[in-house]
Amino acid sequence: MSRPPSPCAPHCLHCESLYRSVRRRTEGRAVGGCPQKSWRIVKTANGREIPASIPGYGIVSPYVGPATTRTFVTRATRQVHPVGHGRSKRLEDISAAIDACELKSGDTISFHHHLRNGDQVLNMVLAVAARRGIKDLTIATSSIFGVHAPLVEHIRNGVVARILTAYMSGPVADAVSSGLLSNPVVFQTHGGRARAIESGELHIDVAFIAAPAADPYGNLNGVDGPAACGPLGYAMVDAQYADRVVAVTDYLQPYPLCPVDIFQDQVDFVVVVDSIGDPAGILSGTTKPTTEPVGLQIAQSAARLIEASGLLEHGFSFQTGAGGVSIAVAEYVKGLMQRNQVQGSFAAGGVTGALVEMLELGLFRTIFDVQCFDLRAVESYRRDFRHQAMSASMYANPHSRGAVVNQLDVMILGASEVDVDFNVNVTTGSSGMILGGSGGHADTAAGAKLAIVTTRLSSRAGAKVVGKVDCLTTPGETIDAVVTEVGISVNPGRTDLIDRFHAAGIELMQIDEMLCAARALAGEPTSRVQGAEVVGVVEYRDGSVIDLIRASR
Amino acid sequence: MSRPPSPCAPHCLHCESLYRSVRRRTEGRAVGGCPQKSWRIVKTANGREIPASIPGYGIVSPYVGPATTRTFVTRATRQVHPVGHGRSKRLEDISAAIDACELKSGDTISFHHHLRNGDQVLNMVLAVAARRGIKDLTIATSSIFGVHAPLVEHIRNGVVARILTAYMSGPVADAVSSGLLSNPVVFQTHGGRARAIESGELHIDVAFIAAPAADPYGNLNGVDGPAACGPLGYAMVDAQYADRVVAVTDYLQPYPLCPVDIFQDQVDFVVVVDSIGDPAGILSGTTKPTTEPVGLQIAQSAARLIEASGLLEHGFSFQTGAGGVSIAVAEYVKGLMQRNQVQGSFAAGGVTGALVEMLELGLFRTIFDVQCFDLRAVESYRRDFRHQAMSASMYANPHSRGAVVNQLDVMILGASEVDVDFNVNVTTGSSGMILGGSGGHADTAAGAKLAIVTTRLSSRAGAKVVGKVDCLTTPGETIDAVVTEVGISVNPGRTDLIDRFHAAGIELMQIDEMLCAARALAGEPTSRVQGAEVVGVVEYRDGSVIDLIRASR
Structure with missing residues (x-):
């Protein structure tokens, strides 16, 4: 559905003509251009072709991979207007x-x-x-x-x-x-x-x-x-x-x-x-786990993966969102930690009452909190010394002296779409319309030792496991496993995890099989009419461009 | 004792010849120079003459007054070396x-x-x-x-x-x-x-x-x-x-x-x-109030001033150091607050057990703490939400968006010397040797509504109330009152305070009378042999130079 026709598209943003076909395939370097304006296009590490410059955005630095490539960065200056003795604000x-x-x-x-x-x-x-x-x-x-x-x-x-x-x-x-x-x-x-x-x-x-x-x-x-x-x-x-x-x-x-x-x-x-x-x-009063059987089944599978990963031991760290499936995963993990008498080091987030409960049960020593999702979390932050605030920079800035996401063992992520390269879209829906964005998705995926996407195979809008995501929010090389109601697929790059899961008797499936199952359930994707106009530029956490969003007409 | 001979000194730092006599008296502008190198000297708002440039220090910006003169300042850049996923520190x-x-x-x-x-x-x-x-x-x-x-x-x-x-x-x-x-x-x-x-x-x-x-x-x-x-x-x-x-x-x-x-x-x-x-x-175990009668008498006078100042009402804020007299002032203030049923807003510091006790008695709602002076303060900071840390910048930076010192009602300060212009020296002793430095002295004096210097008239080294301080640490225009065992002197610029104290029946004395009493007690100061070499540059909080320290030989 979502793969753009290639190589004759996308359109040149400057002259509306077509790009020349791709000349060179070197990642991150010029791979073509516009015949009328000699406009270059560049290619990201995930193969997305992007103009080297975008009107209203500027020069594009194409995505080259999740690792920090900078030896050092420089902090900005800013103006401060001193407030002297006796002045009111x-x-x-x-x-x-x-x-x-x-x-x-x-x-x-x-x-x-x-x-x-x-x-x-x-x-x-x-x-x-x-x-x-x-x-x-x-x-x-x-x-x-x-x-x-x-x-x-x-x-x-x-x-x-x-x-x-x-x-x-x-x-x-x-x-x-x-x-x-x-x-x-x-x-x-x-x-x-x-x-x-x-x-x-x-x-x-x-x-x-x-x-x-x-x-x-x-x-x-x-x-x-x-x-x-x-x-x-x-x-x-x-x-x-x-x-x-x-x-x-x-x-x-x-x-x-x-x-x-x-x-x-x-x-x-x-x-x-x-x-x-x-x-x-x-805020909601308290965020609650899903009660739907499919959601619970996915959550249980994810918890099994976590248990088999070898990470669920003393010092375990964990982050999950506020969705019903994510909270259900937290519930299952809570049970596992209690049964195995594991004391984790920290939970992070976007914090929910579910994580607070685990803190209060002594299953985690601390919480790092950038924002609360429910009243129980607010109350905990208000009165519990162990529940500490963190800035967005401390949470996830790839150019800091070490973000909290770098210390995460397990991250539970959602998806609007996930593709056969494990790339995840949480920015657009299958109609191409914007319906979200990364938030901390790409940050935590890059940081966590085990980044698990939990998703149903399909939604009313169509298959959620696809050949190629419409919009690439989080690169597949930072996603370790995809859990759906038909099974679990592990990124082939993580042979260590595959070995562990096999040893634990967990059955895995290829992502292509998952794609087939999704198509069987939701049907083949229909081609979407995509405009030439770029309405969105998707930056990876380091500021490189990982994808574009074109107008939905 | 400490007034340097004028106008033929101090010596030029570059050619060791004498300065030309002062030509102009405009504060902060060139007032003379060296005949051999045309080296300029500048004059501070307090009349100190300082070379416009000092070897090993650089260009001097002379002190022009305690108020912030900058509309805006610019924050520095710095390098940050990003720490990526998996790297150890x-x-x-x-x-x-x-x-x-x-x-x-x-x-x-x-x-x-x-x-x-x-x-x-x-x-x-x-x-x-x-x-x-x-x-x-x-x-x-x-x-x-x-x-x-x-x-x-x-x-x-x-x-x-x-x-x-x-x-x-x-x-x-x-x-x-x-x-x-x-x-x-x-x-x-x-x-x-x-x-x-x-x-x-x-x-x-x-x-x-x-x-x-x-x-x-x-x-x-x-x-x-x-x-x-x-x-x-x-x-x-x-x-x-x-x-x-x-x-x-x-x-x-x-x-x-x-x-x-x-x-x-x-x-x-x-x-x-x-x-x-x-x-x-x-740390000491617990910092303790003085038990010496003279110290207690000074502390009691300071507390009377605070009571009569009109500041000791709901929302009162207070800072004091860790010296025995300062702690004794805190003890007296505690009694006054209890008797008058005053709840203060905050105590700040350099925090001692004495301030912690006032917090715990409900006499202050909060504490702002840049460092602790005793174990009781550490313990309080460890477990009491109301006892909050502050950075040195939040505490006292004159070029921030508003330091805590700006919100202080009363500050109790010590002195090595105080002079008839209310200038205070806490940097050198009467021998001219370095024995301290401002710390937060000049910061809190500038910020507090009522900055009280408590000091004995003399020490073994000589009179502490002098004609002119050897080294100017804190300018007299930021000192509101000097309390000694012979009486209280209020800065003549604070006519509002003088009126209040008179109305409260508090007897005040002129600072010159205090000087006479000190000289009567300790004798006339002896002239100190001062070298030409500048061994110290004393900066005011805004980075201007307020005084120099010359070698003691």
């Missing part, structure tokens, strides 16, 4: 903050998704910017949800010209998929976003931080107030590197706030509003 | 760390004083550097104590050519006072050190951090292990800005350490040694 409203920060057309402003589908701060700031006639903004936000629907109008009106994000769903995703945004959206990973900010590749003029609690001098936390959400891990990086930092809160406390996630010496201004977010959209 | 020993960091002659290395007079890490690293033939090092260390005596030999042998510090006592101070160091020592404040590092003015090639506890991936804390000392507030800044960061520990714990003061993403290497420090030199 309180401002009347968002408009006053825009004035104080001298925000102007063409600037880059950032937001964060710890309030998820309850966030009102992005909408609030953009509404004021639009009223003030500010145009051509770049929005660097860690994720975009349905609640951010008003952004569509801002795109249409030219208030917003560029978006960088790690995840996008809802009306904004639909609008961007259809080509509404004047420049391609840039998909980053959570770690890649931190890296880009710290390197200066992504320079933020003003960071707006939704603060569930704040004091008048800019100490912020995410655990108090009506919009309590957990650690402010994604915003921590922006607070360090943005030229200006504005905290927007609906819960102002006397100085000094305690505890503090982001400290006063990183915050320029504090604005109090009626509400920063709708609690109903921020 | 453990190194065999200090020598291996020197290799791994490619440390070479002429480099700048940094250390921190949280192990105080028990620290062995500075000595250990320099011993290896000396053996390896490394020369001409710049040592940026937050303080130097008696335990660092081996540094004298390294200075003599040319291993160490430059020192920047906030405090210096013991044999190294004696050696530097007598001119052993080939370049003048640079005295910074704690906040000024953080500012210099963050601005790039002080670029650190390799930071060596004494870590009471560490895990193999570089998470560090100061609360576990045999050398537990409290938060690692001074090292936090270096960990962020040094090109290379080496943790040296004697207490390696499994990954991940918990709690964490300095996170793994800031640490390059971890070296395990037998011992990083002698507990006997690190």
Whole structure:
């Protein structure tokens, strides 16, 4: 379904003619060009062909592999406006903050998704910017949800010209998929976003931080107030590197706030509003395991793999998402750890009540938490010393002095599609429309010793195991196993794991067999009509380009 | 005693001839020069005359006043060497760390004083550097104590050519006072050190951090292990800005350490040694109030001032050092807060058991802690959520977005000398020998609403209230009151305070009367023979030069 016709496509982005057929196959080097403009295309390590330069994005550095290739990197400078003795940081409203920060057309402003589908701060700031006639903004936000629907109008009106994000769903995703945004959206990973900010590749003029609690001098936390959400891990990086930092809160406390996630010496201004977010959209009460038999079967298979991997021993570390199957895997792992009397070192995430329960049972010594997914996790972070916050950089930045993902034993991942090369798509659906993004997917896959994709063979939209993923989010060389309801397939590169699983009596299947089973279930994929226009650039965590998203028509 | 003969001194540093007499009196501008080299001298806001350039230091920016004059500052870049999946940070020993960091002659290395007079890490690293033939090092260390005596030999042998510090006592101070160091020592404040590092003015090639506890991936804390000392507030800044960061520990714990003061993403290497420090030199059991009647009388007067100042109300904030008189002030303030049913907002410091007790009694809501002075404070930081660490930058950096010192109501300060302009010397003794340094003295004085110097009128060395301080550490315009056993003198610039104290029936005296009383007690000061050679440059917190220290012969 998803394999683009080759070699006569994709179209040249500059002259709409076809590329010349591929001349050389050297990965990461020029492999062809446009006959009219001599425009080069480059090829990634996964064989995706990408123009060497993309209008509205710039020069492409093609993906060359998951390992860090840099000996050293340089951290960005930024401006800091000293706040002397006796100066107040309180401002009347968002408009006053825009004035104080001298925000102007063409600037880059950032937001964060710890309030998820309850966030009102992005909408609030953009509404004021639009009223003030500010145009051509770049929005660097860690994720975009349905609640951010008003952004569509801002795109249409030219208030917003560029978006960088790690995840996008809802009306904004639909609008961007259809080509509404004047420049391609840039998909980053959570770690890649931190890296880009710290390197200066992504320079933020003003960071707006939704603060569930704040004091008048800019100490912020995410655990108090009506919009309590957990650690402010994604915003921590922006607070360090943005030229200006504005905290927007609906819960102002006397100085000094305690505890503090982001400290006063990183915050320029504090604005109090009626509400920063709708609690109903921020957190669920407790994330729950799936109860569907197919989901439970997949979860059980994944847990068996973990047990047989040799990793489930003293010091074991584990991360999983908030989906029902992932939580079910955590439940099974909990049972295994109890039975085998294993004490793990840490759980990481995106933290759920399921991981908190394992901490409280003594199955893990600690938790590293970049954001909470449910109220139980928030409560744990609030009162348990062992439950520690981490910044997005500490979590996953490939160019730091060592991210937490590097220490992960096992990571449980989802997929929109997975292909016969173990490449995973969590960015687009089979219709080609944007429905997500990496978040920490590619980061944790690269870091974990055992990265397991759990997925059903098919969904209503079609097969989920495919010949070639429509959009490549996470490269197959970082995925170790795929678990579906018909069986388990292990990346042939991991002969060590294959030997272990065989020794444990676990039956494995080839990924091609899984593909056949998926096609038998869901039918052959139908060809999708793909536009020439690039609406999205998918960056790998190091900032190289791993794939493009073309307009869905 | 300490006023240098004028205008024919000090000597020109370049040609050893005399300066031309002062031509213009404009503060901070050229006021004279050397006849042979046309060497200019400049004058600070406090009237100190300083060469516009000092060999071994560079161009002088003269002190112009305590307020921040910069609209914005720029943060330094630095190198980060990415640590990818699977790479170990453990190194065999200090020598291996020197290799791994490619440390070479002429480099700048940094250390921190949280192990105080028990620290062995500075000595250990320099011993290896000396053996390896490394020369001409710049040592940026937050303080130097008696335990660092081996540094004298390294200075003599040319291993160490430059020192920047906030405090210096013991044999190294004696050696530097007598001119052993080939370049003048640079005295910074704690906040000024953080500012210099963050601005790039002080670029650190390799930071060596004494870590009471560490895990193999570089998470560090100061609360576990045999050398537990409290938060690692001074090292936090270096960990962020040094090109290379080496943790040296004697207490390696499994990954991940918990709690964490300095996170793994800031640490390059971890070296395990037998011992990083002698507990006997690190902390006292509990710091205790003075029992001497004179000290108690001074403390009681200071507490009366605080009560009458109008600041001792709900939200009150307070900092004091670890000296016996300071602790006694804290005891009296505790009684006042209990009697008046005042709940303060925070205590800050350099934290002692006395402040912890006030936290535990509910007299303060929180503590901000850059380092602990005693075991009780360490224990409190270890287990009490309300007792939070702060970095030296958050504590006192004048070029941050708002330091904690800016929020202080009352600061209790000591003095080696205080003069009739309320200038304070805590850097040299009356003999002209170096015996301390600002630490946070000038920072907290500038930030606090009420900065009180408590001091006896005289010591064995002579009068402590003088006509002009030998060395100007903290400018008089930031000192609000001086309390001695003969009375209280308030800075005439603080007419608001004078009115309040009069209304409260507190008797005040002129600082000149205090000077007379001191001279009556200790006799007239004798003229000190001062060399021409500049052995120390005293920087104010913003990096301007506020005074010089000349060789003691």
